Amino acid sequence: MRVAICDEDKESCAQLGQLIRRQEPECEVMYFHSVGQFLEVRRHFDILLLDIQTENMRGMEAARALRISGDDTVLIFVTARKEYAAEAFEVSAFYYLLKPVDEGKFCEVFQGACREVHRLENARGGQLFFQTKTRNFTVQKRDILYVESAKRQVEIHTLKENITVYATMKHMEAQLGKEFYRCHRGYLVNLAYVAGYGNGTVRLRNGENVYLAREKYSGFVKTYTEYLKRKGAALV
Template structure:
């Protein structure tokens, strides 16, 4: 498991690192003193402990960038600022801890975050984990009908409900992979639910229509024909 601490206070970083190592000795822990350095780091981090008030770029903005890139990193804000709690949960924060952090409370939150990481790992690629300010979601890929763009957010239309998260269509396209097709700049459709298609639209089995860009028509037809041969 890879854990990152992003905080310009060296003492705080050292204290958090010590608490993590006591609980999870095998964890790989990396410390960053600016949000920019963290964002430039290579590789995925399972958990990020993030301060808010830092130079160059705030912790809230770091979190927004992560979510737009559809990073599944579990975010735990560790800050002295009370007033950003609402914004923190808008970027799907797992928890919001105030400094000075009580060791026992930190341990409970961190262990809970570790359990979420292991749950996602065991689910593999068939399940996706999304978190909004209101709640957490575990979604089966096969239950996603289509994804719709809404500026800096996307709306995931599933068989049961619609989920709005911070993400880009490009990141969702990469996340969902084969079986989904970007039929329009604002729409990504699950080929399993296509009932019919024609110039300008794809009709889904539930009766909904999504846009099919004219320049995408030929590519969509070839991809869908190829898909039908595999099912």
């Protein structure tokens, strides 16, 4: 799960980050100390913790920009300003927390936000949402052939096009689920498009080959066999 914290107060950012990692150690947490910095990144976050009281109230502006773009990030305002609570509902905020933050209340709200993230994922029916510098888009999981690591980015190979986005392989592996297998540290393959395997490669139905690491071989065979059984394939 990917979480963003946008707050000019570095101590507040650190406190919230500690509370998050205490509950969800595997969370990827990114810190932004200005709204401008956050908007420049143009990455999708599952949860955004946002202070309204930044740069002449640009926190609300950032929230509106997200919603206009179609981003369904679970939004939690964390602020000392009570008077903007009504506006928070205009941008479909999940919760409005007042500073100083009560740790017990924050943990309760954050767990609720995590449940909302999972609900949204299920509602999307197998879609992934991405942002680049030029556009926002969704990708159907069923259209992904494989994912390839590219330094700090990943390249998503789909039936129609290749898309490069800022993400980690670990994040993609978690998002794509059991229909995909990490056959190499640099590759995630969609089991639905596997045509065969051997000699250090996985052969896809479109004729492409991706690397199959030696240490991943037995795990891949087991996972792929289980996948075929789930799909009702006859094994000989």
